Amino acid sequence: MTHDHISSAFDTDLEAVQAQIMKMGGLVEDAIRLGMKSLETRDQELALQVRAADAAIDRLEETINEGAARIIALRAPTAVDLRLILSVIKISGNLERIGDYAKNMAKRTEVLSQVATISDSIGTLRRMTRAVEMMLKDALDAYIHRDTELAADVIARDVDVDQMYNALFRELLTFMMEDPRNITACLHLHFNSKNAERMGDHVTSIAEQVIYLATGKQPDEARPKADVTSTVSGA
Numbered sequence: 744m745t746h747d748h749i750s751s752a753f754d755t756d757l758e759a760v761q762a763q764i765m766k767m768g769g770l771v772e773d774a775i776r777l778g779m780k781s782l783e784t785r786d787q788e789l790a791l792q793v794r795a796a797d798a799a800i801d802r803l804e805e806t807i808n809e810g811a812a813r814i815i816a817l818r819a820p821t822a823v824d825l826r827l828i829l830s831v832i833k834i835s836g837n838l839e840r841i842g843d844y845a846k847n848m849a850k851r852t853e854v855l856s857q858v859a860t861i862s863d864s865i866g867t868l869r870r871m872t873r874a875v876e877m878m879l880k881d882a883l884d885a886y887i888h889r890d891t892e893l894a895a896d897v898i899a900r901d902v903d904v905d906q907m908y909n910a911l912f913r914e915l916l917t918f919m920m921e922d923p924r925n926i927t928a929c930l931h932l933h934f935n936s937k938n939a940e941r942m943g944d945h946v947t948s949i950a951e952q953v954i955y956l957a958t959g960k961q962p963d964e965a966r967p968k969a970d971v972t973s974t975v976s977g978a
Contacts, residue, residue, distance in 0.1 A: 753818040760810040760831055764838075767803040768883045770796065771838045772876055774845035775942065779872040781852045782935065783865055790852035793845060800842035807835040830956045834886065837945040837952075841879070844938040844945075848872075851931045858928040861918055864911060868932065871907045871939040874900065875946060882949045889957040897950040898962065904943035911936045 774793055781790035811828045814820060820828060878897050885893040915929040915936075954962050 753814065753820065753824070756810065756814050756818065757824070757827070760807055760814065760828075763803055763807050763810070764831055764834060765883065765887070767800060767807065767835060767838050768879065770800050770803070771842045771845070772879055774800065774842050775872055775876045775879070778845040778849040779869055781849050782855060783869055785852065785856035787853055787856060790849040793849035797842050797846040800839060804835045804839040808832055826959065827956060830952045833952050834949050837948045841942045841945045844942045848935045848938050851935055854931050855928060858931075859925075861925060861928050861932060862914070864914060864918075864929075864932050867907060867911045867914070868936055868939065871904055871911070871936060872942075874904050874907070875939055875942045878904075878943060878946045879949070882946050882953065885950060885953045886956075889953065891954050891957050894950040894953040894957075895962070898947050901943045901947045904940060908936050908940040 774796060777789060777796075778793045780786065781793060811832050814828055815825070818824075878900055881893055882897045884890065885897065912933060915933050918925045919929045951962055954960070
């Protein structure tokens with residue numbers, strides 16, 4: 744077998760794995776959008792669809808990991824190519840976790856559909872999830888184009904998600920103190936806002952992998968973080 748043939752086979756295998764990453768990313772974007780829609784519209788059937796669709800995301804992660812392991816075993820990748828393969832594995836893991844958080848949001852649709860609406864809290868949550876969805880779209884675009892500037896922008900935008908989470912957390916605490924009847928709804932809304940905040944963290948990790956892939960180095964500056972509630976919420 745010639746070197747050119749080995750190189751061609753490697754490129755084909757790598758393209759297949761990267762295509763699966765983009766497919767997985769598209770499914771996760773849908774999960775975020777539809778999970779939030781099910782909450783906002785109190786659509787329990789849609790929530791069930793989001794939960795069922797998570798199985799396809801999980802299967803893709805397994806397929807990607809198996810494909811990556813096969814490339815490492817059979818193609819003897821160089822250091823640069825190995826960095827790409829390892830990044831693919833990490834990105835697929837982050838996508839799988841984001842899908843899980845979207846599924847968890849959808850799970851709370853049934854409970855929230857049976858309680859009173861809490862002010863505009865659902866609107867704040869919608870803005871959070873929309874911000875995360877756009878971050879993910881840009882992170883995947885950055886991955887395709889090896890765009891480190893766009894990846895750095897995604898990382899910086901996670902602060903906005905954290906700040907929305909902090910504001911909603913304080914708002915929900917106020918509602919619970921004002922009227923104990925709000926506690927159930929507020930707790931479920933808080934869990935969902937935490938799911939959205941964690942999604943943002945995983946999107947940020949994807950963007951960091953893009954920078955590592957393009958430069959061989961992790962981002963120089965510490966990741967900006969504005970969630971100040973963790974020690975309070977225990978989340």
